[in-house]
Amino acid sequence: MAAKINSNFGNVSESYLFAEVARLVAEFQKANPDRKVIRMGIGDVTRPLAKTVVKAMQDAAAEQGKTETFHGYGPEQGYDFLKDSIRKYYADYGVTLDPDEIFISDGAKSDCGNILNIFAEDNLVLVPDPVYPVYVDTNTMDGRRVIFAEANEANGFLPMPEDIKTDEVPDIIYLCSPNNPTGAVYDHSQLKVWVDYANAHGSVILFDAAYECFVTGDMPHSIFEIEGAKTCAIEICSFSKTAGFTGTRCGYTVVPLDLVRDGRSLNKMWLRRQCTKFNGTAYIVQRGAAAVFTPEGEKEVKENIDYYRGNAKIMTDTMDKLGIFYTGGKNSPYVWFKCPNGMESWEFFRVLLNELGIVGTPGAGFGPAGKNFFRLTAFSTREATEEAMKKFCEYFR
Numbered sequence: 533m534a535a536k537i538n539s540n541f542g543n544v545s546e547s548y549l550f551a552e553v554a555r556l557v558a559e560f561q562k563a564n565p566d567r568k569v570i571r572m573g574i575g576d577v578t579r580p581l582a583k584t585v586v587k588a589m590q591d592a593a594a595e596q597g598k599t600e601t602f603h604g605y606g607p608e609q610g611y612d613f614l615k616d617s618i619r620k621y622y623a624d625y626g627v628t629l630d631p632d633e634i635f636i637s638d639g640a641k642s643d644c645g646n647i648l649n650i651f652a653e654d655n656l657v658l659v660p661d662p663v664y665p666v667y668v669d670t671n672t673m674d675g676r677r678v679i680f681a682e683a684n685e686a687n688g689f690l691p692m693p694e695d696i697k698t699d700e701v702p703d704i705i706y707l708c709s710p711n712n713p714t715g716a717v718y719d720h721s722q723l724k725v726w727v728d729y730a731n732a733h734g735s736v737i738l739f740d741a742a743y744e745c746f747v748t749g750d751m752p753h754s755i756f757e758i759e760g761a762k763t764c765a766i767e768i769c770s771f772s773k774t775a776g777f778t779g780t781r782c783g784y785t786v787v788p789l790d791l792v793r794d795g796r797s798l799n800k801m802w803l804r805r806q807c808t809k810f811n812g813t814a815y816i817v818q819r820g821a822a823a824v825f826t827p828e829g830e831k832e833v834k835e836n837i838d839y840y841r842g843n844a845k846i847m848t849d850t851m852d853k854l855g856i857f858y859t860g861g862k863n864s865p866y867v868w869f870k871c872p873n874g875m876e877s878w879e880f881f882r883v884l885l886n887e888l889g890i891v892g893t894p895g896a897g898f899g900p901a902g903k904n905f906f907r908l909t910a911f912s913t914r915e916a917t918e919e920a921m922k923k924f925c926e927y928f929r
């Protein structure tokens with residue numbers, strides 16, 4: 533008998549969305565070696581790490597080189613120095629976290645997939661459409677059934693329980709706010725509706741807050757700002773966009789002590805899972821992440837976020853000028869807009885690449901409801917953003 537494979541992989545598309553975009557861009561560059569390409573597709577940052585973060589990692593690396601300060605295996609769930617900094621950050625939004633509720637990881641993508649280990653495979657999963665493709669793919673790989681709540685112009689790209697177009701009640705509900713790809717953000721009252729819905733039905737919300745650092749004004753940074761969330765939600769967060777850790781890798785997941793299903797603590801299950809399958813995030817990286825919360829670190833990180841916000845403003849100004857419908861850009865590094873001239877998103881992708889040398893991400897790649905929409909990111913350089921928007925304006929005027 534040969535080894536049996538996970539046949540659910542037969543149900544996921546052959547390549548990951550961004551790998552497909554990268555393939556098409558590589559093909560274009562091969563055919564047009566002299567053409568310049570402006571990348572506004574994948575949500576990767578371009579600003580380097582803050583100086584304070586780099587210094588903290590250099591110091592930590594030096595510690596690792598001396599017997600007296602060397603660190604071997606650390607706690608699987610992360611060092612207290614970083615968890616304490618995160619707790620203080622949450623306290624600024626009025627959220628009290630117990631240190632045992634915070635689990636440091638190597639990033640939000642891993643946790644998005646790994647957290648599913650503590651859920652049975654016969655759970656029904658609700659995913660907004662469009663959304664970050666990892667939610668659908670990770671559940672499909674496990675064989676879970678996924679239903680969708682459509683995000684559209686009518687609901688401001690913020691689906692609510694009434695947008696679930698079936699009588700079935702989902703057991704696991706994904707919410708991503710600020711949303712990737714639409715940039716839309718739930719307010720407190722909308723999140724309260726979801727929290728009440730989840731508590732009433734015993735569902736668990738997986739709240740992806742990877743872009744919370746872009747939130748402005750009175751909008752919620754964390755689902756735990758909402759009363760009742762600690763009995764129905766898990767929050768997944770990342771230093772990737774907050775502090776440019778896309779290549780450095782650090783994130784964290786908050787699993788409340790009060791979250792219980794089937795008489796079992798999800799916090800204890802996640803701890804058990806992590807202790808078994810994860811040996812902690814690198815000490816050096818955790819020192820770097822903790823530096824993000826120091827006064828200098830906060831200042832430097834904010835400068836970078838403001839830089840991206842400036843890019844987003846250039847993009848939304850362009851859309852305003854051209855009268856193109858869009859969401860995002862204000863509380864998010866993403867601008868999600870309707871493809872001009874009724875084009876479909878993959879067709880628009882080709883036009884943008886071939887005619888203007890700009891790479892974006894087709895909305896259809898985030899779900900069927902994204903068919904006529906397109907995502908551009910504010911993570912490019914200022915110069916590239918200005919150049920791209922100038923070309924865009926001239927072409928679509």
Ligand code: PLP
Pocket residue numbers: 575638639640641642664708712740742769770771772777778782783
């Ligand atoms: N969640 C969302 C919504 C994202 O868009 C991304 C990355 O783009 C992630 C999670 C992954 O973040 P990380 O770099 O921490 O793995």
